[in-house]
Structures are given as C-alpha cells and as structure tokens.
Amino acid sequence: MIKRNFILSFFIFLITVTNIQTSKAVEYKAHGILDIRASSTDSLTKGYVAAGQGKFGSNDGQNLSIAQAGLELSAKWDNGFSVHGVLNGYFQGSGDDNDSALGLTEAYIKYKGLPNASGYRMQVKGGVFYPEISLENNAFAWASKDTLNSSTLNTWIGEEIRVLGSEFKVTRLGRLNDDDFDLSFSATAFTSNDPAGALLSWHGWTMSSRQTLWREAREFPWFPARNDGQDLAGQADKSKPFIELDDDIGFHIRTQWSLAHRGEFSVGFYDNKATPYKVIDGQYGWHTRFYHLGTIWHLSKNLSLTAQYLSGDTLMQSPYKKDVVNNDFASGFVSLSYKWQDVFDNKKHKSTLRLEDFSVTDNDNTWGDNNNEDGQAITINHNYRLTKHWFLLAEVNLIDSHRPARYYTHQSVDLIEKQFQLAARYFF
Amino acid sequence: MNNKNITFFLILLIATLSPKSFSFDGCDNKTSGHACIEITVNSQAGETLQDIVVYLEPMDGQVLAQSSKEVVIGQRGKSFTPYISVSQVNAQVNFTNQDDITHHIYSAGSDNKFSFKIRAGQTNNSTQFSHASEVAMGCNIHDWMSGYLLVLNTPYFAKTDKVGQVKFEVTQQGQYRVVVWHPQMQSKDHRMDKSVLIESDTNLIFTLDDDMADIPLQKSDDDFDFLSDY
Structure with a gap:
C-alpha cells in the first residue's frame, strides 16, 4: 500500500506542477483515426475476442466494422509539460457476438525537458501508458501504420501489457556531440499489470487491431481445468489484465541506439513482479517477464525492415504455491515495407510483407490445461494514400498453427486460418 | 503642376532626404x-x-556601421531554412514558422541559451543576440532539425x-x-x-x-504524417 501511495503522490505532484503552469500558453490538440473495415475470415466459428479459439479478432465469415475509432487528446504547455488522453472504440456491424467497446486506453502526464549543453535530454511520464515496446503501433491512438492487423507480438502487447506507472527516460543527442547516433535509456516502475500472461496462455498468440481498454475484462476459451473441482475452478470467467493484486512494483527498462537516417536497435526487459499465488475475486497474479529486441532499418530509399523478437515466461500458482500454469513464450516477426514511388512516380503506394513465428511451451502438469502452441504467420498488405487524410488498404493474413487445446472444444489441433480485409482509414 | 508631377516631385524629395542605404x-x-x-x-x-x-x-x-540586413530563419518542411544564417550583433532575428505544425526551437549552448515554441504561421523575434557567437539550433519536437546562426561583430559577411x-x-x-x-x-x-x-x-x-563533412539531412526517417509523439 505504501508503494501504491508513493506512485499516487508522484502523480498528484505532476498534476500540481502542471496546474501551476496553466498561466502559460497552452496548446490543445485532437488527433485520431477512423478505420472502417470489411473482413472475410476463414477460421473457427469464434475468434479469440469472442472467447473462441480462432486467432483473428473477428469470427468466421464476413464482417463489417469500425475496426478502430481512436482519439488522442493533448494539452501542451510551452515549458515542456503535457497531458495526454487516448480513447479507443470498436464497433462491430454484424454477428451475434458483437464486440463493441469504447473507453480509455492511455492517460498520462509528460514532462520533456530541453537538451542541456552536453546534449542530454530528460523526459518523465506518469499515468497509464504502454511501455515502449511496439515498433509497429506508432500512429495516433496506437494504430499500426503499415498493416491492419498488428503482429502476434504486438497484438499481445495491446491486449495484456499496459501499466500505471512512471517512466524516466534520458536521451543523448548525437547532434550536440558531433556523433551520428542518438542513445536513450528508459526505466519504468509500475503497478496494475499483475494478471498479464493469462490471456496469452489460454488463447495463445493472436492477430488483430483490438486493444484492451483500461480496466476492461477480456474473455478466453473454455478448457477442462476450469470445471468444478479442477485446478482452475476458482478462475473468473474473464481476465482483467490491468489490476494490481499484491502492491509489488514491476519494472521495464529499455535502451535504444539510433543512427541518423539509417535505423535503430532497441532492447528491453519487462517484469511485472506479480506474486503468482495471490488471487482476488478469481483474478490470479501471473509472474510474467520477458525481454524484447527490435530494429527498424532503412535498407534503401524505398525499402525498410522492421523486426521484433520477444521471449519470456509466465507463472501462476495455486494459493498453496503449486504451479498451475508455467509457460515459456516467444514471438518474432520480420517485416519489409516497400514504397513504390519510383515505379508509380508518386508517393501513394506502399506494400508490406510480414513473416512471423510464435510458440508457447507448457511446463506444468495441470490436467485439462494444455497451453502448448507452435505457429507461423504471413501478412501481405497494400496501402494506397487516396488524399492527405484518407488511406485505402487491402490485407491478407494467413496463420498456420498447432494448438492441442483446440481438442478440448473438438476443433482441429492443426489449423490454417485466413483473413482478407479491406479498409478505409482516415487519420487526422 | 498637375497631380502626377507633384507625386513625382514628392518621391524625388523623399528619395533625396532618406539616408542612403548601404x-x-x-x-x-x-x-x-x-x-x-x-x-x-x-x-x-x-x-x-x-x-x-x-x-x-x-x-x-x-x-x-550596423548592417541593415534583415535576418529571417524559416522553419519550412520541418527543417531550418536556410541551414546557416548570419547576423551582426544586435540585429533583429526573425524566426518564421512556415509549417502547419508547432516547432520548439532551442539552442542548448551555454553561450547563447534560448528556447521558445512557435506555432504554425507565426513569427518570433523575442531572442536578442547581443554578443558574437556560434548558435547551434534544434527543435525539441523534431530532433532531426538542425540549423546555425552565426552572430558577428562586423557588417561584412556573406x-x-x-x-x-x-x-x-x-x-x-x-x-x-x-x-x-x-x-x-x-x-x-x-x-x-x-x-x-x-x-x-x-x-x-x-x-x-x-573535405567537408556531410551536411546533416534535415529529414524525418519516417514520412508518415500521423505518428504519435510518445
């Protein structure tokens, strides 16, 4: 409780400092995305969002939806303080298992200082935000800019990884040191991410553009260990990824090296420090930790490479400290984006090819809860910029996976799923 | 004298009386x-x-003498335009944001430290350059922006x-x-x-x-216009 109070006090301090400065000029901004999407999915009857074993966000069949209505609001003061709020909404147009939701995904206060004479710049952030991991979801409201479905790696980040915490970041600017490269290091202390790992274990790696709203509860498929008298009978029907169970503070650290106009490399480590045998109202602590590596590299004027790899483990125990779920997990992708500006003589066309490999290894002996998984995925996207704000996109995704848990609901253990999507996206 | 002649005479008079611009x-x-x-x-x-x-x-x-040259440092296409500006000590320096976004101009050097935000379309001349110095400027929102202002004690510069x-x-x-x-x-x-x-x-x-070193390219690595500034 003391630690939580500390974070709360820090938050209040930031709000106070920001309010003191309100006399100075403030700039309000509203940015966002509207993603109108038609999809055709060849998968299991229910997708993972509707508690099925399908790996896509939508169910089998055709669907029309607002795949993302995202709004990013900010107020920025001249002294470097800013306040940010991000709202996201998802509205399904058809189907019985309507996944419609609207709410907050991020809310934070930021202070970005000016570089000092040695070229070091300090930044502090406090509130609800994504730890800096995804290299795909850097458009407004955490939208992925080159594809409609994020990679399985970043779909998971969007679903289960979010923190209430404080991030301290220091950047050394090469420009002020006669170097071609910038270096940054960040450290985050956080709470409220204790159940992270549950959804990944119980539906495996998935692919969509759906983000979990702050404090939203998400469904997962049925499996025999949830029956009465079994090891997971006490687990609630839905998982709440963003709650605090034990008042222990987790951390995330990250460092990045970027070479001007060539690209960047980053490496980081996340540990939610959750107590794995703590359970409150059917929500268990999952001690989840992983490292992540990433690069963006501009191979030529038109060709860019983005690659990420994430690997870690998660542990959930009974109140008597017996391992109930003990998994290792990994996911990685390599993505190439090509701008057709030399072929079409305009900057409107861009294509992206993404290859992925993912796995979950189940290390425990819990009956009726096999979390093993092994799979590969391929994504091909074409992006056409119609006007300054409107983009038209077409995307094909194919996921080939082996997942024994599908046997519990009498579905194929080995499965190839396909999705084709057309989208009109408006950014503002 | 008709009106035309009066106008001509007045122009001539003003031209003669005004100090010679040099x-x-x-x-x-x-x-x-x-x-x-x-x-x-x-x-x-x-x-x-x-x-x-x-x-x-x-x-x-x-x-x-004091140079009457006006110094305009533009921010255009998320770059300092021109890359290098030169002014005489105490000359007025106008920063003009020709972009449709806000810039946060700064100089980190202990010699000539300043910073200000400049909104789309605005001009800022709040900074006084009262001694000779080499001012390396950046933008705290767009890190790739890089420009110089050379402040001199002489009007002879080009x-x-x-x-x-x-x-x-x-x-x-x-x-x-x-x-x-x-x-x-x-x-x-x-x-x-x-x-x-x-x-x-x-x-x-x-x-x-x-050989000269490469002039830094004032260009973002990502040309997507709707990136969030995390």
Whole structure:
C-alpha cells in the first residue's frame, strides 16, 4: 500500500506542477483515426475476442466494422509539460457476438525537458501508458501504420501489457556531440499489470487491431481445468489484465541506439513482479517477464525492415504455491515495407510483407490445461494514400498453427486460418 | 503642376532626404575610393564551394556601421531554412514558422541559451543576440532539425555564391582578418582565416585542407504524417 501511495503522490505532484503552469500558453490538440473495415475470415466459428479459439479478432465469415475509432487528446504547455488522453472504440456491424467497446486506453502526464549543453535530454511520464515496446503501433491512438492487423507480438502487447506507472527516460543527442547516433535509456516502475500472461496462455498468440481498454475484462476459451473441482475452478470467467493484486512494483527498462537516417536497435526487459499465488475475486497474479529486441532499418530509399523478437515466461500458482500454469513464450516477426514511388512516380503506394513465428511451451502438469502452441504467420498488405487524410488498404493474413487445446472444444489441433480485409482509414 | 508631377516631385524629395542605404556585400555599385575584396573558397580538390560563410573582422580599430540586413530563419518542411544564417550583433532575428505544425526551437549552448515554441504561421523575434557567437539550433519536437546562426561583430559577411565567391565593398582601408566558416569544415573551430591589408581591390583564394563533412539531412526517417509523439 505504501508503494501504491508513493506512485499516487508522484502523480498528484505532476498534476500540481502542471496546474501551476496553466498561466502559460497552452496548446490543445485532437488527433485520431477512423478505420472502417470489411473482413472475410476463414477460421473457427469464434475468434479469440469472442472467447473462441480462432486467432483473428473477428469470427468466421464476413464482417463489417469500425475496426478502430481512436482519439488522442493533448494539452501542451510551452515549458515542456503535457497531458495526454487516448480513447479507443470498436464497433462491430454484424454477428451475434458483437464486440463493441469504447473507453480509455492511455492517460498520462509528460514532462520533456530541453537538451542541456552536453546534449542530454530528460523526459518523465506518469499515468497509464504502454511501455515502449511496439515498433509497429506508432500512429495516433496506437494504430499500426503499415498493416491492419498488428503482429502476434504486438497484438499481445495491446491486449495484456499496459501499466500505471512512471517512466524516466534520458536521451543523448548525437547532434550536440558531433556523433551520428542518438542513445536513450528508459526505466519504468509500475503497478496494475499483475494478471498479464493469462490471456496469452489460454488463447495463445493472436492477430488483430483490438486493444484492451483500461480496466476492461477480456474473455478466453473454455478448457477442462476450469470445471468444478479442477485446478482452475476458482478462475473468473474473464481476465482483467490491468489490476494490481499484491502492491509489488514491476519494472521495464529499455535502451535504444539510433543512427541518423539509417535505423535503430532497441532492447528491453519487462517484469511485472506479480506474486503468482495471490488471487482476488478469481483474478490470479501471473509472474510474467520477458525481454524484447527490435530494429527498424532503412535498407534503401524505398525499402525498410522492421523486426521484433520477444521471449519470456509466465507463472501462476495455486494459493498453496503449486504451479498451475508455467509457460515459456516467444514471438518474432520480420517485416519489409516497400514504397513504390519510383515505379508509380508518386508517393501513394506502399506494400508490406510480414513473416512471423510464435510458440508457447507448457511446463506444468495441470490436467485439462494444455497451453502448448507452435505457429507461423504471413501478412501481405497494400496501402494506397487516396488524399492527405484518407488511406485505402487491402490485407491478407494467413496463420498456420498447432494448438492441442483446440481438442478440448473438438476443433482441429492443426489449423490454417485466413483473413482478407479491406479498409478505409482516415487519420487526422 | 498637375497631380502626377507633384507625386513625382514628392518621391524625388523623399528619395533625396532618406539616408542612403548601404549594402556591405557586393561591389556592383562601388563608390570610388572604396576597395573591393573578392574572396573565393575552393575545396581541397579545387572545386568551388557554395554557402560557406565569409566575413571580415577589422583589426585596426576601424569603426563599422550596423548592417541593415534583415535576418529571417524559416522553419519550412520541418527543417531550418536556410541551414546557416548570419547576423551582426544586435540585429533583429526573425524566426518564421512556415509549417502547419508547432516547432520548439532551442539552442542548448551555454553561450547563447534560448528556447521558445512557435506555432504554425507565426513569427518570433523575442531572442536578442547581443554578443558574437556560434548558435547551434534544434527543435525539441523534431530532433532531426538542425540549423546555425552565426552572430558577428562586423557588417561584412556573406555566403559564397554558385561560383564560390563573395565580394565586399570596404569603406575603410586597413588591416582585416578574413574568416571562412562552415559547421562542416574539418578544421579547428570549423574555420580558416587570413590577415590582409585592404587598400585597393584585392582577390583572395581559400583552399580547404580537408573535405567537408556531410551536411546533416534535415529529414524525418519516417514520412508518415500521423505518428504519435510518445
């Protein structure tokens, strides 16, 4: 409780400092995305969002939806303080298992200082935000800019990884040191991410553009260990990824090296420090930790490479400290984006090819809860910029996976799923 | 006299009474008695170099006038335009944001520290440059932006033209230090200098000892217009 109070006090301090400065000029901004999407999915009857074993966000069949209505609001003061709020909404147009939701995904206060004479710049952030991991979801409201479905790696980040915490970041600017490269290091202390790992274990790696709203509860498929008298009978029907169970503070650290106009490399480590045998109202602590590596590299004027790899483990125990779920997990992708500006003589066309490999290894002996998984995925996207704000996109995704848990609901253990999507996206 | 003639007379009167505006660079309208110094800057390989700053510093205590040159540092296409600006001490420097987004201009150097936000379409002239210095400027929102302002104690300054030349009309004869400067010059303090006695028309050639370093490209690595600034 003391630690939580500390974070709360820090938050209040930031709000106070920001309010003191309100006399100075403030700039309000509203940015966002509207993603109108038609999809055709060849998968299991229910997708993972509707508690099925399908790996896509939508169910089998055709669907029309607002795949993302995202709004990013900010107020920025001249002294470097800013306040940010991000709202996201998802509205399904058809189907019985309507996944419609609207709410907050991020809310934070930021202070970005000016570089000092040695070229070091300090930044502090406090509130609800994504730890800096995804290299795909850097458009407004955490939208992925080159594809409609994020990679399985970043779909998971969007679903289960979010923190209430404080991030301290220091950047050394090469420009002020006669170097071609910038270096940054960040450290985050956080709470409220204790159940992270549950959804990944119980539906495996998935692919969509759906983000979990702050404090939203998400469904997962049925499996025999949830029956009465079994090891997971006490687990609630839905998982709440963003709650605090034990008042222990987790951390995330990250460092990045970027070479001007060539690209960047980053490496980081996340540990939610959750107590794995703590359970409150059917929500268990999952001690989840992983490292992540990433690069963006501009191979030529038109060709860019983005690659990420994430690997870690998660542990959930009974109140008597017996391992109930003990998994290792990994996911990685390599993505190439090509701008057709030399072929079409305009900057409107861009294509992206993404290859992925993912796995979950189940290390425990819990009956009726096999979390093993092994799979590969391929994504091909074409992006056409119609006007300054409107983009038209077409995307094909194919996921080939082996997942024994599908046997519990009498579905194929080995499965190839396909999705084709057309989208009109408006950014503002 | 009809109205037309009155207008003509008035214009003539105003033109005669207004102080003569004097340009310190260029010798095209040279007054007799003044000396013209022509300076050429060549690369190590003998090629002419454009946009290199050249200035004259008086060494015999010559008192020189204040340049009336207006200095405008534009922010256009998320870059400092021009990359290098030059001004005389105490001259007004206007920062003009021609983009449709906000910039946060700063200089981190202890010598000439300043910062201000400048909204789309606005001009800011709040910063006074009261002593000679080399000001390296950046934008705290767009890290790739990089520009320089060279503040000098002399009105004799210019950037080399297409053929690598500058000319100055020197009103007061005497000893001058001729300095050639560019942030990417690979020499001590990014400069070269020569001391010359200017009494009559003079030609001077500078040849750099080393190749110039690459001028930083003021361009974002990602041309997507809707990135979140995390």
